[in-house]
Amino acid sequence: MNILLIGSGGREHALAWKLAASPMLTRLYAAPGNPGIAREAELVALDIADHPAVAAFCREKSIELVVVGPEAPLVAGLADDLRREGVAVFGPSAAAAQLEGSKGFTKDLCARHGIPTGAYERFNNAPKAKAYLRHVGAPIVIKADGLAAGKGVTVAMTLNEAIDAVDACFEGAYGEAGAEVVIEEFLEGEEASFFCLCDGETALPFGTAQDHKRVGEGDTGPNTGGMGAYSPASVMTPAIIEQTMREIIEPTMKGLAEAGTPFVGVLYAGLMLTRDGPKLIEYNVRFGDPECQVLMLRLKDDLLVLLKAAADGQLGHMSARWRDEAALTVVMAAKGYPGTPQKGAVIAGLDSASDESVEIFHAGTVESDGTIVANGGRVLNVTALGPSVGEARDRAYAAVDKIDWPDGFCRRDIGWREIERENKCS
Numbered sequence: 001m002n003i004l005l006i007g008s009g010g011r012e013h014a015l016a017w018k019l020a021a022s023p024m025l026t027r028l029y030a031a032p033g034n035p036g037i038a039r040e041a042e043l044v045a046l047d048i049a050d051h052p053a054v055a056a057f058c059r060e061k062s063i064e065l066v067v068v069g070p071e072a073p074l075v076a077g078l079a080d081d082l083r084r085e086g087v088a089v090f091g092p093s094a095a096a097a098q099l100e101g102s103k104g105f106t107k108d109l110c111a112r113h114g115i116p117t118g119a120y121e122r123f124n125n126a127p128k129a130k131a132y133l134r135h136v137g138a139p140i141v142i143k144a145d146g147l148a149a150g151k152g153v154t155v156a157m158t159l160n161e162a163i164d165a166v167d168a169c170f171e172g173a174y175g176e177a178g179a180e181v182v183i184e185e186f187l188e189g190e191e192a193s194f195f196c197l198c199d200g201e202t203a204l205p206f207g208t209a210q211d212h213k214r215v216g217e218g219d220t221g222p223n224t225g226g227m228g229a230y231s232p233a234s235v236m237t238p239a240i241i242e243q244t245m246r247e248i249i250e251p252t253m254k255g256l257a258e259a260g261t262p263f264v265g266v267l268y269a270g271l272m273l274t275r276d277g278p279k280l281i282e283y284n285v286r287f288g289d290p291e292c293q294v295l296m297l298r299l300k301d302d303l304l305v306l307l308k309a310a311a312d313g314q315l316g317h318m319s320a321r322w323r324d325e326a327a328l329t330v331v332m333a334a335k336g337y338p339g340t341p342q343k344g345a346v347i348a349g350l351d352s353a354s355d356e357s358v359e360i361f362h363a364g365t366v367e368s369d370g371t372i373v374a375n376g377g378r379v380l381n382v383t384a385l386g387p388s389v390g391e392a393r394d395r396a397y398a399a400v401d402k403i404d405w406p407d408g409f410c411r412r413d414i415g416w417r418e419i420e421r422e423n424k425c426s
Contacts, residue, residue, distance in 0.1 A: 005030040007069025010363030010381040011289035014296040016040040022304035036362025051081040058087045075101035090307040095261035099283040103182040113251040117280040118185035126170040139186040146177030150225035189274040192233045199315040200262030208236040209291040217413045224338045228414030230328040231294040293383045294327035328392035329383035332408045337377035345407035347372045353402040358384045389418040
């Protein structure tokens with residue numbers, strides 16, 4: 001099979017690495033890709049916002065499946081336009097992608113179908129939003145309604161923080177994404193990530209993980225796109241997974257199908273495990289980044305077979321098998337992230353840092369004169385397998401320490417919750 005992978009980050013490098021291992025693969029193309037993806041795929045200079053050009057490439061190269069990595073092309077309707085041209089796509093329609101493209105859309109869906117989530121209100125102007133904040137007080141959660149590259153959410157512990165977050169949204173800090181604001185109840189508990197592959201009717205459970213959003217150790221500092229992750233998350237017990245499927249995933253799938261917008265792709269539920277059970281924090285309509293990286297290392301089955309089955313509506317007869325080992329990834333970011341990252345520094349030592357249990361996925365790199373150069377905020381995902389989360393952590397940080405990049409940094413406590421649990425059980 002000829003496959004086209006859309007995207008250029010660490011998530012897409014992990015997908016490319018796993019797809020390249022499939023015996024069914026004839027040729028893997030990636031647009032636009034990155035230097036790491038170039039080891040697994042042929043990079044093509046496609047403008048992914050030019051949907052007719054993408055469709056023309058698919059016809060020219062006899063592409064049998066397009067795998068869309070990031071959320072923005074899905075919200076923009078790339079999957080719809082390709083399907084109209086007869087191209088199979090792993091990824092939801094623009095209508096179904098509103099689950100991530102609009103926080104308010106998802107909250108309204110939850111309200112209609114009795115899906116457990118935090119109480120909320122929607123606002124399209126600052127005075128009304130601030131009046132509501134003064135009425136309910138803090139802690140409270142402020143979210144830009146649209147896509148904001150993981151930076152449009154503020155967990156405000158004080159009223160002043162909440163008011164500042166509302167002002168940031170309506171004053172343009174997140175562009176059009178902040179034209180509407182969702183204000184949500186602050187939920188207490190432990191967060192976890194749960195994934196399902198979906199074919200419009202069937203939702204196949206596809207792993208658990210926990211990520212680390214805050215930039216600083218001890219979960220301090222501003223939110224980021226994610227500083228690390230591990231899988232599996234032991235807090236997602238079989239009973240909680242069953243409850244999540246019954247109360248959250250299945251009503252979502254049914255609600256979207258009834259609305260004429262069945263969901264095809266990967267459904268990523270960000271959950272808060274409260275005293276009252278799992279509650280939905282948000283949906284993403286693509287693999288998490290960096291959660292995808294740890295899932296790909298643990299997946300035993302052929303990813304291409306599973307994604308094609310989802311695109312063809314054939315997941316009802318499929319299953320997903322996982323390695324017994326845990327996987328953990330550490331994000332190496334450029335100094336200044338999540339603000340203005342420092343770009344242009346040479347990164348050395350990548351080959352010596354990898355071994356049979358460690359994969360390094362490129363997230364924000366370019367190649368210049370034969371060297372790898374930092375070109376983003378989150379730059380590398382150093383990912384390791386181990387018999388436990390603690391041992392996977394040790395292998396990942398040993399690899400980090402072999403990488404020569406003075407302008408990079410990472411958190412040194414990825415997996416700390418799970419490691420504490422492992423230590424208590426040992």
